[in-house]
Amino acid sequence: MAATVVLWAGFALSIRGIGASDLTALDAALLRFLTPLVVLAPWIPRAVRRVRHERPGVLLALCAGAGLPYFLLAAWGGSLTSAALVGIVIPGTVPLFVTVLAFALWRTRARPAQLGALVLIVLGAAVSVTAAVTPDQAAGVVILLCAGLVWSVYTLALRETTLDPVSAALVLCAPSALLAGVPVLLGLAPSALVGGAAPGDVLVYVAVQGVGVGVLAALCYATAIRGLGGPVAATLGALSPVVTLVVAVPLFGEPVTPATTVTLLLVLTGVVAFNLLGVRRPRPAEPSPAEPGPAVPRPAEPTPTEAGNRRPELETSC
Known part of the structure; x- marks a missing residue:
């Protein structure tokens, strides 16, 4: 889970770093999905x-x-805001959007105690919008919210799919690499890859986005969920924005503003509370009727592939 947190932070930092590199957003996307x-x-x-x-x-x-x-939504929003907001807004609003989508699709309701946590997330997003200095920054936050909504669709799809993590990664990367590669290779979009981008930039995005985010993050998170359980893994994943914020200060010279701090605290508290309040207390074990005495152990939690065939439960949504 620690590796997952670092890789997620690397995604936000590298998204913000596209503007400082020779690569275009489409170049970075091609490297992300082709690798x-x-x-x-x-x-x-x-x-x-x-x-x-x-x-x-x-x-x-x-x-x-x-x-x-x-x-592309994440890259667009990151170019208008900061690495800290990329790391806070997108993953932080996933519980909110997943709750709304799950209710719309399956009438699955969040627990009453979780609604207060969702209010904190909404307040954090509102602070990031109202504290924007320029209209571009406000628009960037809205775009990041749209990216969080899109990511929530992926989150729910992961629970519905019967594909294993590797197959799911290949399925989403193949069409994305094709859609990003065709305009780049045919010269229909500006590209530094065709024009001879700096090798250092290419290697960074191949390592961070392609190998790190595209391969290792998915496998590490799946392993963490098996070992820790969904709620614990999701709660620890909330540390990713903190890592992003800390690293963005020396890397990009981004100031830690009061608005960013308040947004982080509200969203982080909301995400952690949402996951912890959604944990179901284990029912008392009942002795076996045939063999009184020791309690019958409860079945093990399903693997992600088995759980994909079941309706989503909101306590493991983040």
Whole structure:
């Protein structure tokens, strides 16, 4: 989970760093989605076999929710705001949007105690908008909120899919790499890759976005959920904005403003409270009727693949 937090922070920092590099947003997107296809190439045949049995709506949600549309929204919002807000707003608003979408799709309700946590998240987002110095910054926060909404679609799709994490990563990367690569290679969009981008920039985005975010983050988070459980892993994941904020100060010279601090505290508190308040207390174990005495152990938690066939529970939404 510690590795996941660092990788998530690396995503926010590298998104903010696109403007300071020779690469365009489309260049960075191509590196982000093409690299996992190369690294995970041995598993492509398995992914092709499994994708035939998946519902088209779930596949579309996976590709849009974490693919090129999400990446470009995050890059656009990051260019208008700061790395700290990228790291706070996008993951911080996921519990709110997941709750709304789950209610709209399946009439799944959050627990009453969790509604107060969602109010804190809304207040944090409102502070980031109202504290914007320029209209561009306010627009950037709104764009980041849209990115959080899109990512929430991906979050719900992950719970509905029957694909394993590797196959899911390949499924969302393939169309995104194609959509980003065609305009770049045909010269239909400005590109530093075709014109000879700085090798250092290319290697950074291949390592951070392609290998780190595209491959390692998904596998690390899936492993953390198996070992820690969904609520604990999601709560620890809330530390990612803190890491982003701390590193962005020396890396980009971003000031830690009072508004950013208040936004971080509100959103972070809301995310942690939402997950902790959603944890169900274990029911008292009942002795087996046939063999009185020791309690029958409860079944183990389902793996992410098995859980994908079940309706989402909001306590593990972040």
